[in-house]
Amino acid sequence: MNWTHRISKMLPIFGAAGLLAVSGSALAGDNFHSKYAPMFEPLPAIAPIPGNNSLTPAKVELGKMLFFEPRISASGVISCATCHNPALGWSDRIPRATGHDGQVGDRNTPTVLNSGFFGAQFWDGRAATLEEQALGPIEAGIEMNMPLEQAIARLKEFDEYKKAFAAAFGGNGERQITEANVAKALASFQRTLNTPNSPFDRYLQGDLSALTDQQKRGMAAFADNGCLACHSGPALTDSNFHAIKVPGSTDVGRFAVTGDEADRHRFKTPTLRNVAVTYPYFNNGGTATLGEAVQVMGREMLGREFNKRTVDDIVAFLHSLTGEMPDVSIPALP
Amino acid sequence: MNWTHRISKMLPIFGAAGLLAVSGSALAGDNFHSKYAPMFEPLPAIAPIPGNNSLTPAKVELGKMLFFEPRISASGVISCATCHNPALGWSDRIPRATGHDGQVGDRNTPTVLNSGFFGAQFWDGRAATLEEQALGPIEAGIEMNMPLEQAIARLKEFDEYKKAFAAAFGGNGERQITEANVAKALASFQRTLNTPNSPFDRYLQGDLSALTDQQKRGMAAFADNGCLACHSGPALTDSNFHAIKVPGSTDVGRFAVTGDEADRHRFKTPTLRNVAVTYPYFNNGGTATLGEAVQVMGREMLGREFNKRTVDDIVAFLHSLTGEMPDVSIPALP
Numbered sequence: 207m208n209w210t211h212r213i214s215k216m217l218p219i220f221g222a223a224g225l226l227a228v229s230g231s232a233l234a235g236d237n238f239h240s241k242y243a244p245m246f247e248p249l250p251a252i253a254p255i256p257g258n259n260s261l262t263p264a265k266v267e268l269g270k271m272l273f274f275e276p277r278i279s280a281s282g283v284i285s286c287a288t289c290h291n292p293a294l295g296w297s298d299r300i301p302r303a304t305g306h307d308g309q310v311g312d313r314n315t316p317t318v319l320n321s322g323f324f325g326a327q328f329w330d331g332r333a334a335t336l337e338e339q340a341l342g343p344i345e346a347g348i349e350m351n352m353p354l355e356q357a358i359a360r361l362k363e364f365d366e367y368k369k370a371f372a373a374a375f376g377g378n379g380e381r382q383i384t385e386a387n388v389a390k391a392l393a394s395f396q397r398t399l400n401t402p403n404s405p406f407d408r409y410l411q412g413d414l415s416a417l418t419d420q421q422k423r424g425m426a427a428f429a430d431n432g433c434l435a436c437h438s439g440p441a442l443t444d445s446n447f448h449a450i451k452v453p454g455s456t457d458v459g460r461f462a463v464t465g466d467e468a469d470r471h472r473f474k475t476p477t478l479r480n481v482a483v484t485y486p487y488f489n490n491g492g493t494a495t496l497g498e499a500v501q502v503m504g505r506e507m508l509g510r511e512f513n514k515r516t517v518d519d520i521v522a523f524l525h526s527l528t529g530e531m532p533d534v535s536i537p538a539l540p
Numbered sequence: 541m542n543w544t545h546r547i548s549k550m551l552p553i554f555g556a557a558g559l560l561a562v563s564g565s566a567l568a569g570d571n572f573h574s575k576y577a578p579m580f581e582p583l584p585a586i587a588p589i590p591g592n593n594s595l596t597p598a599k600v601e602l603g604k605m606l607f608f609e610p611r612i613s614a615s616g617v618i619s620c621a622t623c624h625n626p627a628l629g630w631s632d633r634i635p636r637a638t639g640h641d642g643q644v645g646d647r648n649t650p651t652v653l654n655s656g657f658f659g660a661q662f663w664d665g666r667a668a669t670l671e672e673q674a675l676g677p678i679e680a681g682i683e684m685n686m687p688l689e690q691a692i693a694r695l696k697e698f699d700e701y702k703k704a705f706a707a708a709f710g711g712n713g714e715r716q717i718t719e720a721n722v723a724k725a726l727a728s729f730q731r732t733l734n735t736p737n738s739p740f741d742r743y744l745q746g747d748l749s750a751l752t753d754q755q756k757r758g759m760a761a762f763a764d765n766g767c768l769a770c771h772s773g774p775a776l777t778d779s780n781f782h783a784i785k786v787p788g789s790t791d792v793g794r795f796a797v798t799g800d801e802a803d804r805h806r807f808k809t810p811t812l813r814n815v816a817v818t819y820p821y822f823n824n825g826g827t828a829t830l831g832e833a834v835q836v837m838g839r840e841m842l843g844r845e846f847n848k849r850t851v852d853d854i855v856a857f858l859h860s861l862t863g864e865m866p867d868v869s870i871p872a873l874p
Contacts, residue, residue: 274627281642282634283622292870293608299873300616307642308615483872531872536626538817538865539633 233422239414242422245429247440248407249479249529253322253397259337259390261397264373269395271370271537272388278357279350280306286343286392289315292534295483296399301491305343306351312457314491317484319532320477322397325445329489330460331474336393341385354385361388366540401480401529409526417526424523427516432508442478442527450506454492482525496521567756573748576756579763581774582741583813583863587656587731593671593724595731598707603729605704605871606722612691613684614640620677620726623649626868629817630733635825639677640685646791648825651818653866654811656731659779663823664794665808670727675719688719695722700874735814735863743860751860758857761850766842776812776861784840786822793823816859830855 232238255261272278276285284305289298296317298304303311313329321327327339343349344357352360361367361383372379375387406425408416417425428434436444447460449471460469473489486492487499500520504512512520566572589595606612610619618639623632630651632638637645647663655661661673677683678691686694695701695717706713709721740759742750751759762768770778781794783805794803807823820826821833834854838846846854 276625276628277633281638283632283638288617288622291610293873294610295872298617299611304615304617308640534870536868536870539627 233419234414236414238422238426239409239412242425242429243410245434246406246410246425246442247438248410249320249323249400249402249404249440251400251402253320253400255397256335256337259393261394262374264370265375265391265394266398267537268370268374269391269393270534271367271539272361272392273395274537275361275539277360277539278344278352280352284350286318289343289349290318292531295319295480295531297484299485301486303349305349306347309348311348313489314486316476317480318396318399319484320400320441320479322393322400323439323441324443324474324477326447326474329473329476330463331445331447332463336396337386337389340389340392340396358383358385358388364540399532399534401531404479404529405526406523407529418522420519420522421526422523424519424521425526427512427519428523431504431510431512431516433503433520436475436507437478443475445474447472447474448507450488452488452490452492452502452506455488455490457489459489478524478527480528482528496524500524567753568748570748572756572760573743573746576759576763577744579768580740580744580759580776582744583654583657583734583736583738583774585734585736587654587734589731590669590671593727595728596708598704599709599725599728600732601871602704602708603725603727604868605701605873606695606726607729608871609695609873611694611873612678612686614686618684620652623677623683624652626865629653629814631818633819635820637683639683640681643682645682647823648820650810651814652730652733653818654734654775654813656727656734657773657775658777658808658811660781660808663807663810664797665779665781666797670730671720671723674723674726674730692717692719692722698874733866733868735865738813738863739860740857741863752856754853754856755860756857758853758855759860761846761853762857765838765844765846765850767837767854770809770841771812777809779808781806781808782841784822786824786826786836786840788826789822789824791823812858812861814862816862830858834858 252261259265273286273290276283276288279285289303289305290296291298296319298315300315302313303315305311316329322336325334327333327336328342333339333342341354344352345354361371362380367383368379370379371382371387371391374391375382405416405421409422428437436446436448438444447469449459450473451471457473458470460472460474461467463469481487482496485496486494487496488502493499493502497517500517501512504510504517586595593599607620607624610617610622613619623637623639624630625632630653632649634649636647637649639645650663656670659668661667661670662676667673667676675688678686679688696714701717702713704713705716705721705725708725709716739750739755743756762771770780770782772778781803783793784807785805791807792804794806794808795801797803815821816830819830820828821830822836827833827836831851834851835846838844838851
């Protein structure tokens with residue numbers, strides 16, 4: 207049984223792809239809004255906060271310092287912000303991540319924007335939470351390549367970090383510089399990196415003029431063709447794993463984590479929030495444009511060929527998912 | 541003839557090192573200010589503008605985009621801001637610059653802060669102006685490693701850059717994307733990266749309480765011991781070249797540029813502006829602390845051993861040279 211057949215069962219009944227015709231006057235009206243808006247969720251300004259890591263300004267500020275800190279990498283020049291670059295949609299806009307000594311990884315860098323809304327982290331979900339995710343890239347040999355013990359020792363060299371950890375976690379600052387607290391601070395900072403108030407969100411909240419007619423047609427095509435089966439919820443991801451083979455990829459995906467044959471070629475549904483500014487696409491970053499990505503998704507996941515007008519409409523809709531970028535000033539590091 | 545002898549001729553008559561004694565009441569008064577303040581120059585907010593590159597907001601904005609643009613590097617992840625990191629005093633706080641594929645260069649990354657006030661660029665002065673300097677690191681094999689032709693071609697892929705070059709230079713945007721204009725825009729941005737209003741500047745401008753007594757003693761020791769012979773002018777550099785051998789360095793310095801034996805081991809006097817936040821020190825970045833650096837300079841350039849009190853006083857004074865950091869938001873790149 208291939209994935210296309212499985213997903214078809216989850217979908218509402220729909221017409222042949224690309225044959226949807228919604229007139230301009232219908233798009234402008236309340237009926238269209240009341241039909242489609244309830245299928246989607248606007249993005250809250252702050253991601254859900256876990257019970258064991260309260261969100262405080264001191265943790266967020268410390269997390270920001272750590273996010274921009276290159277001295278917890280072996281080379282001294284790579285920080286989280288190198289690949290999750292605020293200038294590039296908090297990603298890197300190259301096909302596959304490039305880290306320590308120019309090594310190129312296997313996968314495309316996911317944006318950290320809105321990552322607090324995800325129920326799983328990394329393309330293969332090998333971390334469930336931002337806290338579990340945060341330390342991986344520091345010690346990964348092809349990313350920052352620094353053993354965590356060394357990273358902790360380096361942070362302890364700075365009085366400013368001792369103060370910042372004391373402010374964030376109380377007690378003795380030096381003793382609070384631990385792997386667990388580095389993870390908590392980084393996760394707290396990331397929970398503030400959200401992009402609400404996109405044209406799409408404003409439309410959902412009742413501003414009928416926030417989307418163009420083409421974007422509304424794309425929104426309808428997105429819903430009617432079943433994209434919502436996986437790209438659902440406030441971040442337009444179900445945080446679940448689905449088998450997909452995109453052009454050029456031989457990556458086994460979640461199989462490498464679980465060893466379960468059912469997980470072969472399964473990847474976490476990526477968020478579509480800000481997808482227009484987080485190119486290139488898919489686990490291998492091998493697809494350069496949104497138009498190509500929409501066609502691949504139609505073919506691979508839905509078993510259909512979208513016509514040009516439908517592709518263009520969906521691409522226009524996807525552009526409406528670009529929200530307000532977080533206003534993050536560059537911290538002055540010690 | 542060694543350098544210590546040469547520099548001694550340029551110095552005013554001074555007492556034995558470390559034996560200067562200025563009383564607290566003398567430090568507080570107008571007499572001290574009127575004696576020492578005129579030897580120094582406060583930093584203007586904008587660096588001198590050359591006649592052939594007027595400073596405009598459009599050029600500065602474009603220069604900022606280019607400064608943060610990693611896609612004009614071969615790896616796609618190294619930008620000017622990688623080594624001239626705004627979080628780290630617009631430098632990198634590692635001994636020697638680390639660039640393409642983790643290659644480590646021979647010299648310490650100079651801060652770009654206040655670089656518009658320098659009469660020569662790079663440690664060896666191989667560029668006279670910011671415009672001449674700007675393109676070097678893009679094509680340097682151990683830095684960004686991208687041939688300029690490729691960098692220009694890559695920028696031309698983006699409509700946003702076409703618009704930004706048209707806004708900055710007029711006419712047809714695509715045709716304005718040239719090496720010369722990339723250099724002009726980067727230089728324009730750098731001319732805005734200045735750090736006025738340090739405690740030292742406020743003191744020079746009449747706020748007698750802007751410096752502590754220790755900093756005033758350090759200012760007097762700095763002047764009386766002859767440091768001003770080379771560290772003069774608003775950026776505390778004469779932009780001239782002086783022979784120096786710092787611990788661990790075998791670098792021939794300006795000799796490699798001119799082939800002139802007289803230039804062997806000569807380096808450009810580095811700015812002392814923000815020196816407290818631009819560690820480590822010297823051409824090889826081999827000296828970690830300001831205290832060590834002051835001792836080395838006393839020994840190498842002035843032929844004297846500063847006592848501990850003088851070192852501490854000068855270090856306190858050097859801390860007063862940290863100014864207001866430029867408020868630069870991270871640009872959203874195309």
